[in-house]
Amino acid sequence: MKFAPQFALAIGAALAAFASPALAQSDPDAIIRIGSLYEPQNLDNTAGAGQGINEAFNDNVYEGLFRLTDEGDVEPVLAADHSISEDGLTHRFTLQDGVSFHSGDPLTAEDVKYSIERVMAEESRSSRKSSLSTIESVEAPDERTVVVTLAKKSISLPYNLTYVWIVNDAAGDISASEDGTGPYTLVDWRRGSALSLERFEDYWGDAPANGGAVFNYFTEAAALDNALLTNAVDVITSVQSPDALALFEGTDEFTISEGNSTTKQLMAYNDRVAPFDNVTVRKALARAVDKQKLLEAIWDDRGMVLGSFVPPTDPWYEDLTGVDPYDPEAAREMLAEAGYPDGFEFTLETPNYDPHPITAEFLKSELAKVGVTVNINIITANEWYTKVYQAKDFEATLQEHVNHRDIVFYGNPDFYWGYDNPEVVDLIASAEESDTVEEQTEKLRQANRIIAEEAATNWFFLYPQIVVSSSEISGYPLNGLNAQFFLRDIEKAE
């Protein structure tokens, strides 16, 4: 459809007539209009609200003791001070002074105790519940101090606490209202359409660079793109395909930014079954696939090729694409060496939604070149869950893994892909009990190197995180880790 870019230009020109004279000045009271595909189911992150609530509320409405920054670092927010006992089991947090909730209640240690226990509670459906299971007790010895006692050492405690909202203990049910300490308060939530936030005037920290925000929810990517084109929103938080970008390219009315997501496209082998229990076979298949070409097919020139499971926003990232570079000649030799000079045949369980079928087709053609026959079996997401994830009844499968810091899956021999290396299991378990973050990082880096050397899985590429906005706004986060969308630094031209 050729008309679309011209159409965009026409609107751009109309806008420019109003906007350009004042581009340099930003409006401190501007309301940022955000287009998103992820409407929350409710407003409580322990009640199955979905990723949309993290996008709208994390660090905007609710703050934690710590925050996961857009670069993947952990930094203190409501915790002014953090000390750890000799044995590493007692963590003492001192709270920031002068913080009050939106309702006017001051922040106390009891609120923090309440908030942590809320996530750990039996009825909590928080996806982070299990990562807090090392917590034995939370005490509030005085108004400003919180003491967390652990069953075993956990260097990731501050990181895990970035997922815990500090909620007023008098707030009660927060599935349709809020009482946080963040720079924005909830004004209105119209289900199925929009959620509005407004600047909190008594915020304890620096005032945000704008007056508030409205999240407009769409159910379809095309409608989302169109909303930005027609200036109904200022920014869209995720672009699902590179081809939609054609609408926004070639005009200075829109800014296209690319960050790193944590979504990894991969082919997981069942490492328990032959021939995938053989490291040489796995390495051969890693070398047989032109990952760059696959990435280009799906994401054009965006995203990045992976040599392992760890993305650049995890602290233990290392570029390991050189371990098994694309080399079909070497792949054939390695297969012969492993006892498969004529190749072999396997079934690839392929989820029926994009980009898996096209990836499967690509693999079939790539692996045919080294004599390996791929039988594509299309399955639904449900079948994937029961057959592959639960019953582990498969040879190889395609999947995308979206979580941040999820290398821990390789430390669990019972995980669906069945990778079992005692050294890696030990490194991952002991990393958690490290005394320092450096030690933890070093151990996980080692584990990452081992899984890459052993080609535990065939990692293909990392999805790009694409945000498109009107060029009038700036200062929004690019990586969107944990689906977060920090509002406080976004500026809009007057």
Add this chain to the structure above:
Amino acid sequence: MSRGTLWVGLLLVGLNAGVALLTLFWLPYDPTAMAGGRLQPPSWAHPFGTDRLGQDYLTKVMIGARIALSVGIGAAALGGLIGTCLGVLAAFARRSADDGLAATLDILIAFPTLLLAMLVVAASEGASLGTAILAIGLAMSAIIARLVRILTKRVLAQDYITAARCSGLGWGRIVVSHVLPNILPTVLVAVALQFGLAVIAEASLSFLGLGTPPPNASWGQLLQQAQSTVFRAPMGVIAPGLALISLVLGINFLADGLRDLLDAEVDLEEAR
């Protein structure tokens, strides 16, 4: 008008069938070869352009014709066979059995074809050409069975059947020599109409990712894949879309023309 539609139908179906047959012997490119760049516009080398993997799109659309026709013919044959048997059985069965069967058929018909087909695919290990044929064929058989039951009952009420019965003819002989010849033209037209619907059902199943697995792309799957690239490469949607329309339109014209030719009494709405 009847002869005209028959000829247009024959032409369109013949064209698709010709392409489908041709793919058995010759294709412009190897369907798995990544012969061109990503999403190339139409050119002499690639008349329909290329897809995201750089594969020739004309090749894919041609293979799609083969798949559409295989599933269409397979499902129509299966549905026609099962439907006719069931329908005749119901017509001959005792009152209570007949009522039960008729009610079951009505319930089956109330299920959308696509939903029924999805159930069959879900019950089997993964989707394939076979499951698509089975699924759509089964859904179709209920519609054919209902029609055959009514037609058979009508034939059975005729005087010459009573005469045949009196002369001691078994019900097997009655079916073969009296019932089938009488209902066949109508059933054929109904099956032909169902054939067109089967092609659409297959495309819908594939669109949902439940049809034939890649790389044997069916039109529905091509349409699904092209969805995200529709602005950059509109040919990805136009080519399989036109192909699908040409085949289904052709089949419907053919069935229409056939109906007039055979003077068959199929109510179009009824057969649907």
